[in-house]
Amino acid sequence: MEHYDIIIIGTGAGGGTMAYALAPTGKRILILERGDYLPRERENWSTEAVFKQKRYQAHETWYYNGEPFRPEIHYWVGGNTKMFGAALFRLREADFGEIHHAGGTSPAWPLGYQHFAPYYTQAEHLYHAHGQRGIDPTEPPTDGPYPFDPLPHEPRVAELKADLERLGYAPFPLPMGIKLGEGTGEAPYLPSTFDGYPDLTESKADAHVIAIKPAVQHDNVTLRTNRMVWELKTSADGRTVTEVHARHNGETEIFRADTVIVAAGAANSAAIFLRSESDKHPNGLGNRSDLVGRNYVCHNNATFLAISKESNDSIFQKTLAITDWYGPSADWEYPMGLIQMLGKVDETLMAFEAPEPLDGMTYAEMAAHSLDFWLQSEDLPDPNNRITVTLPTDKSGGF
Numbered sequence: 001m002e003h004y005d006i007i008i009i010g011t012g013a014g015g016g017t018m019a020y021a022l023a024p025t026g027k028r029i030l031i032l033e034r035g036d037y038l039p040r041e042r043e044n045w046s047t048e049a050v051f052k053q054k055r056y057q058a059h060e061t062w063y064y065n066g067e068p069f070r071p072e073i074h075y076w077v078g079g080n081t082k083m084f085g086a087a088l089f090r091l092r093e094a095d096f097g098e099i100h101h102a103g104g105t106s107p108a109w110p111l112g113y114q115h116f117a118p119y120y121t122q123a124e125h126l127y128h129a130h131g132q133r134g135i136d137p138t139e140p141p142t143d144g145p146y147p148f149d150p151l152p153h154e155p156r157v158a159e160l161k162a163d164l165e166r167l168g169y170a171p172f173p174l175p176m177g178i179k180l181g182e183g184t185g186e187a188p189y190l191p192s193t194f195d196g197y198p199d200l201t202e203s204k205a206d207a208h209v210i211a212i213k214p215a216v217q218h219d220n221v222t223l224r225t226n227r228m229v230w231e232l233k234t235s236a237d238g239r240t241v242t243e244v245h246a247r248h249n250g251e252t253e254i255f256r257a258d259t260v261i262v263a264a265g266a267a268n269s270a271a272i273f274l275r276s277e278s279d280k281h282p283n284g285l286g287n288r289s290d291l292v293g294r295n296y297v298c299h300n301n302a303t304f305l306a307i308s309k310e311s312n313d314s315i316f317q318k319t320l321a322i323t324d325w326y327g328p329s330a331d332w333e334y335p336m337g338l339i340q341m342l343g344k345v346d347e348t349l350m351a352f353e354a355p356e357p358l359d360g361m362t363y364a365e366m367a368a369h370s371l372d373f374w375l376q377s378e379d380l381p382d383p384n385n386r387i388t389v390t391l392p393t394d395k396s397g398g399f
């Protein structure tokens with residue numbers, strides 16, 4: 001049985017960044033990832049393949065109130081960041097306090113913004129954040145500028161920004177994680193297929209490119225892909241994790257480490273703990289409180305496509321955000337959330353997203369005139385919004 005100093009489960013934003021930070025310590029580190037490397041292929045930039053055929057989405061069935069669905073989750077080295085939009089926001093100071101929403105109260109965190117601020121600074125440097133301080137009205141205090149200047153607005157987005165400013169709002173450059181070759185001699189490239197697509201050029205600052213690639217250059221770091229961690233075993237007194245059981249090609253592999261870091265994402269981390277039942281932990285590991293997997297909180301997201309009379313030729317539209325309604329405002333006593341530009345919607349995606357074409361317009365014409373927004377509002381913790389795992393005899397273990 002292999003023994004390591006540290007095992008990290010998952011290679012996404014959490015596990016990947018953790019591996020990057022720990023690699024220089026010289027500790028013997030094993031990273032276990034259930035996915036493989038995301039293939040670099042033409043389909044990376046095909047809307048048909050990515051959004052309609054869901055080529056990179058996990059082939060898994062989860063259940064919501066008994067109804068099966070295919071979750072929008074991605075099991076690759078780099079986790080969901082391989083597909084993410086790379087908008088790199090810090091939580092706001094107020095987010096850590098008690099917040100009254102229309103649907104109820106979001107309780108205060110036991111930690112405050114000040115505890116996270118130094119790590120945000122480090123992460124913004126590591127993940128090549130491009131942005132501009134001092135415009136976003138809800139921006140928390142920081143100890144310096146973004147490491148890189150904001151991405152330039154293309155003409156239609158600049159026009160939208162000017163229109164919003166004329167109305168008294170404060171749009172600001174969306175903080176974006178992207179490698180544009182600054183200071184390296186590499187040519188910059190801003191792909192039109194970026195937000196929600198894998199990035200063939202590896203310009204997107206995802207956890208694979210930014211964190212895992214440099215981490216595995218260290219001799220003391222080993223990455224094993226296609227290893228799905230099934231459960232953690234403990235010592236007889238139940239107090240120490242002694243073994244990590246992973247599945248590989250239908251076999252169980254067992255690893256040991258002094259420290260085990262579970263960074264498999266919100267749902268899958270809970271699933272690992274819930275599957276790790278034992279006499280000492282009958283409800284799953286660390287779950288005496290019965291809170292593991294409960295209070296699952298996720299942003300409530302919506303796509304808003306505004307079809308304007310003016311055309312929108314933008315290639316890289318994802319450069320602007322608005323927080324004027326993030327907290328209580330003159331328009332409503334409760335927080336409404338964040339608005340940011342989406343990557344530019346093309347004809348194929350328009351046909352996929354829009355329920356039906358507008359009168360007299362083709363989907364291509366609609367896409368050529370649309371301004372595309374991502375609307376994000378907060379979810380409230382609810383103990384009944386919960387992840388559970390079913391353990392059939394074949395141990396395929398659905399959610």
Ligand SMILES: Cc1cc2nc3c(=O)[nH]c(=O)nc-3n(C[C@H](O)[C@H](O)[C@H](O)COP(=O)(O)OP(=O)(O)OC[C@H]3O[C@@H](n4cnc5c(N)ncnc54)[C@H](O)[C@@H]3O)c2cc1C
Pocket residue numbers: 009010011012013014015016032033034035072073074075076077078079080081083084085086087088089195196227228229230263264265266268269272
């Ligand atoms: C399309 C899309 C766009 C997004 N855009 C943004 C954005 O612009 N800005 C932003 O901040 N966030 C964005 N997000 C969200 C962001 O990607 C996630 O919040 C983030 O990746 C979470 O990091 P994580 O490490 O917790 O989990 P993940 O990134 O999900 O990583 C978990 C890793 O663990 C692996 N894993 C899971 N189970 C096991 C197991 N049992 N054994 C071994 N390995 C396992 C997974 O394969 C994965 O690699 C977006 C997400 C999506 C899907």
